[in-house]
Amino acid sequence: MTEKNVVQTIHDTLWDAMKDDDRVLILGEDVGARGGVFRATAGFLDEFGERRVIDTPLAESSIVGVAIGMAMHGLLPVAEIQFADFIHPAFDQLVSEAARIRYRTAGDWHCPLVVRAPYGGGVHGALYHSQSIEAFYGHVPGLKVVVPSTPYDVKGLLLAAINDPDPVMFLEHKKTYRLIKGEVPDEPYQVPIGKAEVKREGEDLSVISYGLMLHHSLEAAGRLQEEEGFSAEVVDVRTIAPLDKETILDSVRKTSKALVLYEDNRTYGAGAEISATIAEELMLDMDAPVMRVGGPDIPAMPFATPMEHFYMPDAEHVYQHMKELAKF
Amino acid sequence: MATRTKEQAASRYQKLGLSEQDLLSMHRTMVTARLCDEAQFRLNRQGKAPFVVPVSGHEGCQIGSAWPYRKSHDVFVPYYRDMGVCLVAGMTPRDVFLGVFGKRDDPSSSGRQMPAHWGSRCLGIVTGSSPIATQIPHAAGIAYAITYRGEDAVVGCWFGDGATSEGDWHEGLNFSGIHRLPVVWYCENNMYAISVPLSKQMAVKDVAERGPAYGFEGIVVDGNDVLGCYEASRAAVERAREGRGPTLIEMKTYRFHPHTSDDDRTYRSREEVEEAKRKDPIVLFGNYLKELGLADDGELERLRSELKEQVDAEVEAAWNASDPSPEEALNHVFSQGESNEQRVGRTTGRAGSGEAPGDASILETTGSEASPAEPPSESPSESPR
Numbered sequence: 001m002t003e004k005n006v007v008q009t010i011h012d013t014l015w016d017a018m019k020d021d022d023r024v025l026i027l028g029e030d031v032g033a034r035g036g037v038f039r040a041t042a043g044f045l046d047e048f049g050e051r052r053v054i055d056t057p058l059a060e061s062s063i064v065g066v067a068i069g070m071a072m073h074g075l076l077p078v079a080e081i082q083f084a085d086f087i088h089p090a091f092d093q094l095v096s097e098a099a100r101i102r103y104r105t106a107g108d109w110h111c112p113l114v115v116r117a118p119y120g121g122g123v124h125g126a127l128y129h130s131q132s133i134e135a136f137y138g139h140v141p142g143l144k145v146v147v148p149s150t151p152y153d154v155k156g157l158l159l160a161a162i163n164d165p166d167p168v169m170f171l172e173h174k175k176t177y178r179l180i181k182g183e184v185p186d187e188p189y190q191v192p193i194g195k196a197e198v199k200r201e202g203e204d205l206s207v208i209s210y211g212l213m214l215h216h217s218l219e220a221a222g223r224l225q226e227e228e229g230f231s232a233e234v235v236d237v238r239t240i241a242p243l244d245k246e247t248i249l250d251s252v253r254k255t256s257k258a259l260v261l262y263e264d265n266r267t268y269g270a271g272a273e274i275s276a277t278i279a280e281e282l283m284l285d286m287d288a289p290v291m292r293v294g295g296p297d298i299p300a301m302p303f304a305t306p307m308e309h310f311y312m313p314d315a316e317h318v319y320q321h322m323k324e325l326a327k328f
Numbered sequence: 329m330a331t332r333t334k335e336q337a338a339s340r341y342q343k344l345g346l347s348e349q350d351l352l353s354m355h356r357t358m359v360t361a362r363l364c365d366e367a368q369f370r371l372n373r374q375g376k377a378p379f380v381v382p383v384s385g386h387e388g389c390q391i392g393s394a395w396p397y398r399k400s401h402d403v404f405v406p407y408y409r410d411m412g413v414c415l416v417a418g419m420t421p422r423d424v425f426l427g428v429f430g431k432r433d434d435p436s437s438s439g440r441q442m443p444a445h446w447g448s449r450c451l452g453i454v455t456g457s458s459p460i461a462t463q464i465p466h467a468a469g470i471a472y473a474i475t476y477r478g479e480d481a482v483v484g485c486w487f488g489d490g491a492t493s494e495g496d497w498h499e500g501l502n503f504s505g506i507h508r509l510p511v512v513w514y515c516e517n518n519m520y521a522i523s524v525p526l527s528k529q530m531a532v533k534d535v536a537e538r539g540p541a542y543g544f545e546g547i548v549v550d551g552n553d554v555l556g557c558y559e560a561s562r563a564a565v566e567r568a569r570e571g572r573g574p575t576l577i578e579m580k581t582y583r584f585h586p587h588t589s590d591d592d593r594t595y596r597s598r599e600e601v602e603e604a605k606r607k608d609p610i611v612l613f614g615n616y617l618k619e620l621g622l623a624d625d626g627e628l629e630r631l632r633s634e635l636k637e638q639v640d641a642e643v644e645a646a647w648n649a650s651d652p653s654p655e656e657a658l659n660h661v662f663s664q665g666e667s668n669e670q671r672v673g674r675t676t677g678r679a680g681s682g683e684a685p686g687d688a689s690i691l692e693t694t695g696s697e698a699s700p701a702e703p704p705s706e707s708p709s710e711s712p713r
């Protein structure tokens with residue numbers, strides 16, 4: 001066990017995967033000499049050489065498209081999109097190609113590709129360095145979308161993603177990179193894709209969340225217990241698609257109250273699907289309507305601190321909603 | 329031309345290292361493609377084939393350019409119009425019509441995709457989609473993987489003139505130039521993207537001019553001259569196999585039918601189409617065979633009826649094949665419990681590339697040691713049935 005932050009965990013896990021299996025290679029912008037703008041691949045070029053650590057041209061569609069070709073020919077590419085906000089030119093390659101290659105060939109071809117992308121706000125990234133993109137891809141059968149929030153899950157899910165024969169979008173909340181630390185086993189292990197996890201047990205309400213919001217919910221849950229005596233259960237979604245409905249529904253069945261919390265624009269966000277699932281399955285068991293908290297429906301996150309704070313739900317904001325629901 | 333002796337005419341194919349048998353097989357494949365086209369249009373008019381993509385007019389450039397590849401070893405990345413390329417790669421008329429009818433045994437997609445969205449892992453035909461030019465970066469990535477794994481395969485990637493305007497096209501060629509990848513880029517320039525003429529597609533005269541912009545050669549060939557296409561392609565494939573990087577080959581041709589099962593009368597005149605048909609690659613090649621004394625008009629006609637009978641029988645067999653069941657639509661979204669740890673068989677699954685790709689030794693052998701191209705007499709010599 002070693003205590004690490006999120007980005008160090010990504011670095012070390014990729015490093016081990018590259019050491020372990022020479023089918024694994026990395027491609028993206030500035031991943032080589034610069035070691036990635038977030039330093040996730042620092043030192044890789046010296047260790048693994050430029051054939052395995054490819055500084056690509058500044059062209060996202062082909063970063064994904066070339067990686068698809070590699071994946072179809074026996075390699076296990078891990079593509080880095082420098083910021084999730086810049087993945088849009090690759091939407092076609094992800095949605096029309098990666099997601100459909102297995103399906104459209106009835107299993108003849110497949111595409112074991114990992115696309116890493118730092119997403120999320122709270123870092124003064126404004127409109128084009130803050131975005132959440134999970135809903136775009138969560139809507140696409142054929143793509144797996146994971147959103148790990150703790151160093152332990154980052155390692156386990158990244159190894160699972162590299163081991164997965166199908167395309168996996170690996171979304172990393174960039175605010176958690178250095179903020180969140182945790183114990184990480186030194187040996188390899190996998191956290192299964194498609195499994196949520198109860199991160200804190202409770203009786204009175206369930207908070208269903210992921211990414212930076214997960215950490216806000218955990219903080220708020222502690223305070224709610226201390227100040228109001230309510231025990232909140234916190235479910236970490238971990239995989240947006242395919243969604244682990246069972247774990248979410250089991251928790252809500254137990255507490256009969258659900259707060260679905262996400263940072264993305266509220267309308268049509270991943271939380272909308274989770275809320276609908278709870279409503280469909282458990283409507284008659286609920287003690288309160290499903291509460292849904294997401295970002296405002298404005299095109300993107302503004303830069304100035306007051307406006308950025310207005311966009312991002314923080315622990316205080318989350319606490320107020322949890323209290324309201326607990327008292328319902 | 330009229331004064332050329334038989335020997336002078338023969339020296340052309342002999343210089344290319346082809347045999348008489350090769351010429352006859354190439355011709356047979358071209359005629360087979362044409363007959364499949366005629367059959368699918370008939371079926372379309374009969375209401376049995378809701379959507380077809382014609383190949384007629386492109387047989388020369390497709391069969392000529394695909395011919396130098398090593399079947400089940402090299403990698404074909406075709407686009408929808410490439411029935412001829414796929415016949416060379418090993419697909420059969422039966423396969424074509426299983427696709428036309430959306431049957432379960434359609435090798436490309438088990439009835440999931442529209443016809444002409446080719447793919448077959450065992451034949452090394454990479455699956456394609458409808459969005460134009462998305463296959464270009466795939467071809468570059470496959471070529472990168474080939475070099476990385478120390479294989480000596482070459483990737484051929486085909487596309488239309490319209491495709492060259494897409495961002496993916498530029499991105500893919502650029503990547504291939506940077507890494508000097510073993511890939512050959514083929515533009516089947518038929519002067520139209522559906523209705524949009526070349527003059528509105530690009531400001532340059534030749535697509536081939538763009539090759540040097542990406543650091544490699546661009547060549548223009550007459551796409552109706554099957555041997556000219558073969559010659560340019562063979563040289564480019566050899567260069568690629570020797571680790572000397574990509575080539576862009578532009579093959580000027582014409583499509584005789586509408587873009588798909590639609591109408592072309594709003595954007596081009598009948599005169600223009602008739603004029604183009606005077607350069608029909610099959611007629612031109614037939615004339616060459618006659619000049620060589622390898623066939624006369626009667627023999628060419630007999631061959632045509634013989635092949636037509638075969639194609640018709642394949643249409644019949646494909647028509648009678650099983651449909652997929654409705655629920656099969658739910659299969660193959662994700663793998664069922666496989667993982668990448670099962671290393672053997674994780675390759676493209678074709679002959680000669682079945683070794684476990686996880687071996688450290690892969691890293692020590694790169695494409696620079698690639699073996700030279702097969703002698704051309706070992707090019708595909710069986711014509712597709």
Ligand SMILES: Cc1ncc(C[n+]2csc(CCOP(=O)(O)OP(=O)(O)O)c2C)c(N)n1
Nearest residue numbers: 409458459460488489490491518520521522
């Ligand atoms: C991205 C995209 N845009 C538009 C279309 C519709 N479309 C299909 S074929 C085609 C023309 C392609 O022309 P070209 O590349 O010259 O090939 P050709 O059909 O002439 O062989 C168009 C516009 C498409 N399939 N994909």
Ligand SMILES: [Mg+2]
Nearest residue numbers: 488489520521
């Ligand atoms: Mg065209």
